[in-house]
Amino acid sequence: MSALEKEVASSTDESGRRQSQRAAVPLPVGSSFEGKMLHRLLGVVGNPPIEFVLWTGERITTHPAPSATVRIADRATLLGLAKDPHIRFGDAYSEGRITIDGDLVKFVELMYRAAPEQPRAVRSLSSLLKGGHRRQRNTLTGSRDNIHHHYDIGNDFYSLWLGDTMAYTCAYYPTPDATLDEAQRAKFDHVCRKMRLRAGETVAEAGFGWGGLSMHMARHYGVKVRAFNISKEQVAYARARAKREGLDSQIEFVEDDYRNISGKFDAFVSVGMLEHVGVENYATLGGVAHKALGGGSNGRGLIHSIGRNRPAPLHPWITKRIFPGAYPPSIGEFMRIFEPWDFSVLDVENIRLHYARTLIHWMELFDANAEKVRKMFDEKFERMWRLYLAGSIAGFTTGSLQLFQVVFATKDNNNVPWTREHLYNGA
Amino acid sequence: MSALEKEVASSTDESGRRQSQRAAVPLPVGSSFEGKMLHRLLGVVGNPPIEFVLWTGERITTHPAPSATVRIADRATLLGLAKDPHIRFGDAYSEGRITIDGDLVKFVELMYRAAPEQPRAVRSLSSLLKGGHRRQRNTLTGSRDNIHHHYDIGNDFYSLWLGDTMAYTCAYYPTPDATLDEAQRAKFDHVCRKMRLRAGETVAEAGFGWGGLSMHMARHYGVKVRAFNISKEQVAYARARAKREGLDSQIEFVEDDYRNISGKFDAFVSVGMLEHVGVENYATLGGVAHKALGGGSNGRGLIHSIGRNRPAPLHPWITKRIFPGAYPPSIGEFMRIFEPWDFSVLDVENIRLHYARTLIHWMELFDANAEKVRKMFDEKFERMWRLYLAGSIAGFTTGSLQLFQVVFATKDNNNVPWTREHLYNGA
Numbered sequence: 002m003s004a005l006e007k008e009v010a011s012s013t014d015e016s017g018r019r020q021s022q023r024a025a026v027p028l029p030v031g032s033s034f035e036g037k038m039l040h041r042l043l044g045v046v047g048n049p050p051i052e053f054v055l056w057t058g059e060r061i062t063t064h065p066a067p068s069a070t071v072r073i074a075d076r077a078t079l080l081g082l083a084k085d086p087h088i089r090f091g092d093a094y095s096e097g098r099i100t101i102d103g104d105l106v107k108f109v110e111l112m113y114r115a116a117p118e119q120p121r122a123v124r125s126l127s128s129l130l131k132g133g134h135r136r137q138r139n140t141l142t143g144s145r146d147n148i149h150h151h152y153d154i155g156n157d158f159y160s161l162w163l164g165d166t167m168a169y170t171c172a173y174y175p176t177p178d179a180t181l182d183e184a185q186r187a188k189f190d191h192v193c194r195k196m197r198l199r200a201g202e203t204v205a206e207a208g209f210g211w212g213g214l215s216m217h218m219a220r221h222y223g224v225k226v227r228a229f230n231i232s233k234e235q236v237a238y239a240r241a242r243a244k245r246e247g248l249d250s251q252i253e254f255v256e257d258d259y260r261n262i263s264g265k266f267d268a269f270v271s272v273g274m275l276e277h278v279g280v281e282n283y284a285t286l287g288g289v290a291h292k293a294l295g296g297g298s299n300g301r302g303l304i305h306s307i308g309r310n311r312p313a314p315l316h317p318w319i320t321k322r323i324f325p326g327a328y329p330p331s332i333g334e335f336m337r338i339f340e341p342w343d344f345s346v347l348d349v350e351n352i353r354l355h356y357a358r359t360l361i362h363w364m365e366l367f368d369a370n371a372e373k374v375r376k377m378f379d380e381k382f383e384r385m386w387r388l389y390l391a392g393s394i395a396g397f398t399t400g401s402l403q404l405f406q407v408v409f410a411t412k413d414n415n416n417v418p419w420t421r422e423h424l425y426n427g428a
Numbered sequence: 429m430s431a432l433e434k435e436v437a438s439s440t441d442e443s444g445r446r447q448s449q450r451a452a453v454p455l456p457v458g459s460s461f462e463g464k465m466l467h468r469l470l471g472v473v474g475n476p477p478i479e480f481v482l483w484t485g486e487r488i489t490t491h492p493a494p495s496a497t498v499r500i501a502d503r504a505t506l507l508g509l510a511k512d513p514h515i516r517f518g519d520a521y522s523e524g525r526i527t528i529d530g531d532l533v534k535f536v537e538l539m540y541r542a543a544p545e546q547p548r549a550v551r552s553l554s555s556l557l558k559g560g561h562r563r564q565r566n567t568l569t570g571s572r573d574n575i576h577h578h579y580d581i582g583n584d585f586y587s588l589w590l591g592d593t594m595a596y597t598c599a600y601y602p603t604p605d606a607t608l609d610e611a612q613r614a615k616f617d618h619v620c621r622k623m624r625l626r627a628g629e630t631v632a633e634a635g636f637g638w639g640g641l642s643m644h645m646a647r648h649y650g651v652k653v654r655a656f657n658i659s660k661e662q663v664a665y666a667r668a669r670a671k672r673e674g675l676d677s678q679i680e681f682v683e684d685d686y687r688n689i690s691g692k693f694d695a696f697v698s699v700g701m702l703e704h705v706g707v708e709n710y711a712t713l714g715g716v717a718h719k720a721l722g723g724g725s726n727g728r729g730l731i732h733s734i735g736r737n738r739p740a741p742l743h744p745w746i747t748k749r750i751f752p753g754a755y756p757p758s759i760g761e762f763m764r765i766f767e768p769w770d771f772s773v774l775d776v777e778n779i780r781l782h783y784a785r786t787l788i789h790w791m792e793l794f795d796a797n798a799e800k801v802r803k804m805f806d807e808k809f810e811r812m813w814r815l816y817l818a819g820s821i822a823g824f825t826t827g828s829l830q831l832f833q834v835v836f837a838t839k840d841n842n843n844v845p846w847t848r849e850h851l852y853n854g855a
Binding site for chain 1: 541600601602603604737738739758759760763764766767768770771772773774775776777778779780781825826827830839840841842844846847848849851852853
């Protein structure tokens with residue numbers, strides 16, 4: 002039990018005695034019990050330049066000039082925060098019992114930038130929690146539960162802030178001033194160019210979201226697409242939209258797991274699904290791609306995913322409340338898809354700052370539609386979702402999160418682009 | 429002991445009895461003892477479409493229409509080949525006791541393409557060899573021995589076939605018809621653009637060869653370079669050339685190991701050294717880069733190396749005769765440089781076909797200067813070196829070898845290029 006947890010345990014002791022108050026060392030500010038608790042907490046998270054303001058009006062900080070203010074509404078919130086900061090912060094923020102003065106993104110950036118170099122320290126604190134969090138395994142049924150949790154909460158909700166393409170993955174901004182819709186279409190194009198799709202070819206897509214990329218490939222590159230997804234709501238949306246846009250003869254949207262992809266294809270693509278696959282299934286995913294490409298001497302593909310500089314778990318609040326079972330890999334882990342199958346990795350591009358931009362655009366639309374979101378769900382949901390979007394922006398601007406696009410080819414494929422100039426100059 | 433080795437053992441038995449001849453199964457061709465031995469050998473290497481012709485005139489193949497002919501001069505050569513094919517083939521070829529009718533590169537390509545999918549099968553045969561090969565560890569002194577073996581055999585020799593730049597690494601051909609010198613200079617430029625070097629910046633270079641990249645960076649990008657190399661001959665050449673070309677005030681060529689790089693720099697670059705580092709030292713190399721960049725928020729670098737689709741040892745003949753201690757990593761292994769230091773990998777480009785082209789250009793120059801090479805060394809050396817060049821071409825054309833350029837940045841560096849368009853469209 003850590004010193005911090007001992008303190009919490011003693012404070013919640015029915016006897017009411019606060020043994021920690023026996024400590025004789027004076028603290029510069031926040032010398033109350035609550036102050037000492039928050040001091041310790043600030044130390045654990047690397048002493049970010051923030052201050053806490055308690056319900057009593059007391060101000061607590063370890064920094065001479067704090068840049069952000071966190072208001073804590075009551076004693077129960079504080080005790081929860083001390084006991085399980087990584088989960089309780091987000092929950093209390095969602096409930097409105099924690100509020101932030103000023104810019105939420107800047108606040109999370111301060112937190113990320115201060116975080117200790119060795120994430121193991123933070124992890125060991127979290128692992129001390131009794132029981133921990135339910136493991137959300139990506140088995141065939143586990144994946145269905147995990148995907149249902151996030152993606153089936155309503156097409157109407159996502160329509161409020163994803164823009165016209167309904168693409169829920171990092172966009173690609175050819176120039177920083179592109180609009181969200183332009184950047185999402187440019188992303189589709191960037192992916193198609195990287196795979197050098199030609200009319201008449203066939204493409205397998207693993208995890209198609211609301212079908213934006215499938216429809217772009219069919220419309221602009223003349224390919225036939227067989228696309229797999231286990232989100233019921235997304236499949237229904239994509240089928241209806243493809244029919245409306247006259248693309249249904251070129252696209253087969255299959256409601257099934259990527260592990261059940263069958264058939265032979267010229268290319269294999271997956272944008273924004275890998276985060277939900279789990280490292281333990283990467284060799285299986287590679288095998289699915291290998292079988293789909295049939296070992297052909299022209300086979301190639303692309304996998305696009307959030308990633309990390311080095312292996313680290315996703316923030317526990319995100320995996321608990323937002324994305325159960327999610328995990329963004331390091332490139333080393335990413336390679337476990339390809340190496341067992343002798344795939345040749347041709348190109349890895351990291352466009353993390355484009356995801357920050359994408360998320361800023363999403364958040365602008367989300368904020369503009371905040372009242373509708375509250376009506377669809379409630380204020381707690383709206384606050385939870387805003388924290389998730391703000392935290393994600395901060396993750397990408399501070400380099401805690403990366404975005405990798407990996408182009409690969411079958412081992413014997415010598416029909417690979419001579420240089421990457423074709424991505425930037427012409428067809 | 430394998431069946432093949434038993435056969436060899438019994439044939440060399442002083443009693444002269446050939447127990448294997450008791451086998452009643454008739455073989456289609458090559459039914460002699462030698463024929464059976466070579467049949468087994470062909471099976472082990474995946475039955476490539478080749479035929480052997482013995483000193484007796486006997487022709488042995490497992491293929492209906494072989495595409496290449498291997499001539500074996502005498503019985504001792506055959507027995508050596510059966511016992512340790514991976515080493516003895518190259519040695520006997522060097523000695524002229526094995527010759528190939530027709531194109532040497534095409535022959536090696538046939539061998540690579542036929543090789544069994546699971547390289548483990550081939551490795552286990554090799555591991556049966558008594559004693560195996562001396563492990564050539566890349567300790568500080570081990571590296572000196574290993575590098576001396578290859579790079580100190582004479583600047584005059586390398587001058588015959590490396591072209592004007594003396595770059596002994598994969599070139600970059602903007603178009604396939606570029607000349608070797610153009611492509612080597614384009615490679616220098618590609619590397620500099622990837623690092624976005626600016627006048628007045630400082631660069632640390634690990635393993636500088638004959639100094640071509642250092643001089644290009646100094647001349648065309650106005651940077652100051654501190655470059656490290658442990659090949660005495662190369663250091664002497666680079667110092668003299670930099671002085672002759674008036675670049676010595678901008679470049680410090682240090683004769684020392686990359687592990688002793690000191691100082692703070694804006695960028696860290698290493699082209700063609702990683703092959704000699706050894707996976708066990710990758711975290712150390714990353715630490716050297718991390719220290720050199722000083723955790724600065726503008727730090728970035730590039731490492732260029734031969735690689736693999738998946739972990740596999742280099743051909744044992746190459747590590748024994750050509751490159752002691754060498755090992756080309758998979759991307760997964762490559763990441764062991766970066767992940768411990770939280771480096772952000774921005775870009776990985778695979779240009780393996782450019783290395784095939786580079787090697788073809790080297791081999792043309794080598795062949796044009798064959799007589800000079802024989803005078804400098806002897807015919808055995810000339811044949812050995814030609815096999816190494818031809819085998820390397822085949823390695824890259826068949827996808828057995830890859831060439832990776834990896835661009836990385838310090839974790840907090842947000843001054844990263846918005847897209848990669850600057851590499852293709854102006855500065």
